[in-house]
Amino acid sequence: METSAATDPELSAAGMHAGRSPRWQRIARNIILGMIVVVFAVWLVLFITKGRFLRHSFETATSSLSQRKIHVAGDFQLYFAPFRLKFVADGLSISNPGWAKDRALFSARHLDARVAPLSLIFGQRHIYSLVLDGGKGDFEWDAQHVRNTWTFASDGQGKPFAMPNIGTASITDTHVHYSDPAMPLMADLAIAPITASNTHIGHSVGITGSGSFRTTPFRLSARLLSPNATLAGTTNRLEARAWAANSVIDVSGTLPGLTDIEGVPLDVAADGRDMSELLKVIDVAIPQTRHYKLKAKLVKRGDTYRFTEMTGTFGQSDLAGQFSITNGKRLKLDAALVTKRLDIIDAAPFIGYNPDVVATKGAVAAAAASGAGSQRVLPDASLPVAMLQRFDASLDWKIGIVRSRNVPVSDISLALSLDRGRLALSPLTFSMARGDVSSDLVFDTRERPSAIHYDIRLASTPMGRLLAGYGVADSGTTGTIHGRIKLDGRGDTIHDSLASASGRIAFVMPHGTLWTQNAQLAELDLGTFVSKMFQGKLKKPIEVNCGLIAFTVRNGKAAADPILIDTSKNVVTGRGGFSFDTEAVDMAFRADGKKFSLFSGQSPVGLGGHFAQPKLQVISPQLLGRAGAGIGLAVVATPVAGLLAFVDPGDAKSAACGPVLAGARANAQRTSKGKPRDDVGHGQTDKVVD
Known part of the structure; x- marks a missing residue:
């Protein structure tokens, strides 16, 4: 008898198992459901x-x-x-x-x-x-x-x-x-x-505030011009303005992040009273400037802030180029600058003058403002020794033309290096009146007081063009001049370094021509001067055979060593000297004619006073004495005899031009006949210049 599947226990169990999920699946499902219930319960509890x-x-x-x-x-x-x-x-x-x-x-x-x-x-x-x-x-x-x-x-x-x-x-x-x-x-x-x-x-987010950078206080106002992008975490359009060190600084640009400026080009502009005040904030020392306005592109990469495409003005001068500031173990400034036209007043700070004082009151007042005494022109402003030892620098500066009423200067090339307090301007070259000047200046503040070295060389320069601003016309003058100033001194100011300096100053005049007027005035040869004036020959040139104006400097005192100019008509000599310390001048010039001349004063022309106010003593005591002798002769003899006191017998000894052109000292000078000269002194002042 067959049994039905429905009554078969084994078949019935198998069917039941076939309709159910595996046990592990049921466990996982129950766990997930439990977790959902727990999370929901936690959420519900937290929500409530x-x-x-x-x-x-x-x-x-x-x-x-x-x-x-x-x-x-x-x-x-x-x-x-x-x-x-x-x-x-x-x-x-x-x-x-x-x-x-x-x-x-x-x-x-x-x-x-x-x-x-x-x-x-x-x-x-x-x-x-x-x-x-x-x-x-x-x-x-x-x-x-x-x-x-x-x-x-x-x-x-x-x-x-x-x-x-x-x-x-x-x-x-x-x-x-x-x-x-x-x-x-x-x-x-x-x-x-x-x-x-x-x-x-909206359109912007404003930020205002204040603070200090190093020791300089500042105020700040900034705006996020793309705040929606800022909130979305993308680019940030920023404009900021800061007020510090008597300057206004503007910064604008698009930042990838709110505080991320690495490698991002920013537009910067600065407008202020004095650029040196602004750079002093970061311990960088530069000469003082008049009001300035500059703009540039700024890119920060690591510790270096690089400013490119810079253009602007300071005072009445223009400025362009680029520079970078590296904030490493030692602060380093590197710059390459170009100026087309530099106003002479804006150049005044390079030697320690306040340019605003120079512009309004003159050089003497500017010297006094720097700490110098009354009626002095050498600046007494101290070098910023501590600051010069805190940063290093290199500078290449090209200047086209210097605007000056008296001395035409152009084509300046300045190479500057500063290494741990040793500042070198080497070389510093420029053209002056169609002549070239090259110099090497060193200010070593590592020595105390600072060791300062001056070496200034003037290439052959036309005298007519050089002195044109002082009333000497170029026409009729073919003479040239070249020379060298080499001094070493100690001090932390220009004045102190020169007041302690020793060295030599020498300017040589090779063969050339000068106006008759100039030579006759130096000689006070009134007879020749008047006769040529009536003959209309004042501009007839006379020949300069050779000339030397030289000084030996010892401890800040310069003594003529020698002053000797030999012309076709006379020999000009000079004695005395000047002091870099007191700036006093005590010199006398004498011109002796080579030919007989009536009405020749033949007496020294004195130059006294100070650098700021030199005084020309045309009527010297010697000349007054000769005038008195002439009056006496006229009284006791005849009026014609009185003229004998002003007669130049024309016995001046021509100079040997070899030692003159070599810039030799006074003891090496000779007459044209080879004899030692006894009329050019011995390289020392006759008295201490006070």
């Missing part, structure tokens, strides 16, 4: 309670993970609404690490944020909405610029600040403090109220 009961757990857990004290003084909420994490905290405070000066990294009167949960673990943090009131942030670097307060890193290495993505925002009464002792930089900033909706917050 708003997670307020988690405040102490939140403080404990986050404080342990961050190694900072995190505290919520007022209302606290932490829950999902429905899938975004909502965080509300009143009186929130996050402490700074122990090394920081301020106690709190961040505090807020009220904070309400909805955050994408997974962004806290992966990728850039994303905040859907943010309400912040009474926020205060303190962002500090340590003294070595290694750690900062906003980086929660176990390795202690500070990271750049990363701006989260923010969808909508409302920010009021919020302030930020930033400090970096390594620079040092300190800033206190206030953020203008922000109201954003759907990533749109």
Whole structure:
């Protein structure tokens, strides 16, 4: 008898098993369902309670993970609404690490944020909405610029600040403090109220504040012109203006991140009273300038800030080129500059004059303003020794024309190097009146007081053109002059270095011609001068066979060694000297005719006074004595006999031009017959120049 499948127990069990899932699947399903129930229960509990009961757990857990004290003084909420994490905290405070000066990294009167949960673990943090009131942030670097307060890193290495993505925002009464002792930089900033909706917050976000960079205070005003992009974490269009060191600095550009300027070209412009005041902020010393306006492109790469495409003006002069500042172990400034036209007043600071004082009151007043005594022209402004030893520099500066009423100067080429306090202007070359000047100047502040070396060389230069600004016409004058000034002194001012200097000054005049008028006035040969005036021959040139104007300098006192000019008609000699210390001048020039001349004074012309106010004594005591003798002869004899006192017998001894053209000292000078000269002194002043 056949049995049915329905009554077969084995078949029945197999069928039951066939209709059920495997046991492991049932377990997994139950676990998943349980987890969903638990998550839902947790969500429901958090949603109902708003997670307020988690405040102490939140403080404990986050404080342990961050190694900072995190505290919520007022209302606290932490829950999902429905899938975004909502965080509300009143009186929130996050402490700074122990090394920081301020106690709190961040505090807020009220904070309400909805955050994408997974962004806290992966990728850039994303905040859907943010309400912040009474926020205060303190962002500090340590003294070595290694750690900062906003980086929660176990390795202690500070990271750049990363701006989260923010969808909508409302920010009021919020302030930020930033400090970096390594620079040092300190800033206190206030953020203008922000109201954003759907990533749109209007046209700009304002930031104002103040602070100090190194020891210089500043004010700051900035605007984010593309704040919507900023909130989205993309590009940031920024415009900022700062006021510091009597200057206004403008910076604008598009940043890839809110605090990221690495490799980003920025437009910068500066407008101020004195460029040296601005660069002094970063311990860079340059000569004082008049009002300046400059603009350039700035790119930061590592420790180097490079300014290119620079154009602008300082005073009445133009300036272009590029320069870079490297903030390494030692601050380094490198520059390549070009000036088409340099006003002579703007060049005054290069020797220690205040250009504004020169422009309004003259060189004497400028010297007095530098610390010099009354009626002195050598500046007494001290070299910035300490600053020159804090940074290094190299400069290549080309200058086209110097605007000057008296001496035409052009084609200046300056190579400057500064190495740990040793400043060298070598070479410094320029053209002056169709002649070339080359020089090497060294200011070594590593020695105390500074060791200063002057070596200035004048190539052959037309005298007519050189002295044209002083009333000597070029026409009729073919004479030239060349020479050298080589001095070594000690001191931290131009005046002190020259007042202690020793060396030699020599200017040589080879064969050429000068106006008759010039030579006759020096000789006071009134007879020849008057006769030529009536004959209309004042511009007839006379020949200069050779000439030498030289001084030996010892401890700041210069003595004629020699002054000797031999012309076709007379021999001019000079004695005396001057002092770089007191700037007093005590010299006498005498011209003896080679031919008989009536009415020749044949007496020294004195030059006294000081550099600032030299005095020409045309009527010398010797001349007055001869006049008295002439009057006496006229009284006791005849009027014609009185003229004998003014007769030049024409016995001047011609000079041997070899020693003259060689720039030899007085004791090496000879007459044309080879005999030693006894009329050019011995290279010493007759008395101390006071």
